[in-house]
């Protein structure tokens with residue numbers, strides 16, 4: 065699974081593990097990931113579905129991975145920067161399978177079997193298709209995990225959804241254990257969650273989109289990424305919400321905050337920039353056709369870090385191991401005008417979300 069696994073990665077990873085065990089009963093197989101599972105729903109899901117999953121610290125990754133003859137990647141792919149192979153010099157030719165739905169990366173980092181379908185809404189959908197093709201029986205636990213994976217990545221089939229996603233969602237639904245699903249979706253939240261949200265709202269600014277540009281940029285993701293892409297040309301309507309989280313307790317807080325703020329009326333972009341340990345974490349959500357959020361974040365992060373994503377959701381990381389806290393905060397502030405410029409709102413004067421006298 066990729067680092068900091070989300071429900072789709074956990075579901076697809078668990079399904080892939082089960083498929084390998086089904087096809088090769090004698091092969092030792094480990095389900096693993098880097099980073100941490102933070103969001104309460106995701107942690108509960110992982111504890112219920114795949115408590116055996118191995119969390120591999122980055123500094124141990126090279127040693128741990130070298131013991132394996134083959135690696136299979138799910139919800140990510142060899143050229144992406146969000147998995148443990150990126151941190152090690154693990155030979156990429158040992159990656160025998162990548163099942164992913166993110167835009168395809170450079171061809172020289174292909175897996176032997178490179179099944180990357182960016183149009184599909186969830187990696188769990190692809191794995192549901194694999195299990196059906198293998199005529200493997202799906203139990204309640206597996207069905208519930210895959211269903212939640214599809215549901216969460218497609219926001220209940222409301223974004224980035226294909227016929228295959230609808231098929232998977234419908235086929236799995238009748239086998240879902242509703243009690244298990246409820247346990248995951250409606251888990252009790254720790255106090256730190258509410259403190260984190262309060263902190264985020266206090267540090268959220270709204271900027272008005274200045275030029276409402278028509279979405280005239282072609283949306284097709286090409287295999288070769290454009291290195292010099294600046295991101296200018298993204299459509300923007302209404303407001304951009306920008307949240308700064310100076311001290312996150314967990315890396316996926318940024319995506320949770322971006323998800324929440326995108327629900328605000330008249331907001332077409334929600335950008336959350338946070339600091340977790342020694343790195344900056346970027347999470348971007350868009351609610352506008354042809355947003356190309358992935359290209360926007362890749363253009364801004366460039367060679368300073370890793371980034372990726374889809375049309376309406378994207379993320380990035382910038383590692384700053386040798387920087388001090390003040391330098392990280394300055395860097396975080398520095399990202400804001402770059403995002404605003406790329407969205408045609410460089411001249412926009414922001415106002416705090418919680419300012420009652422704001423527009």
Ligand SMILES: [Mn+2]
Nearest residue numbers: 072139187217
């Ligand atoms: Mn996914």
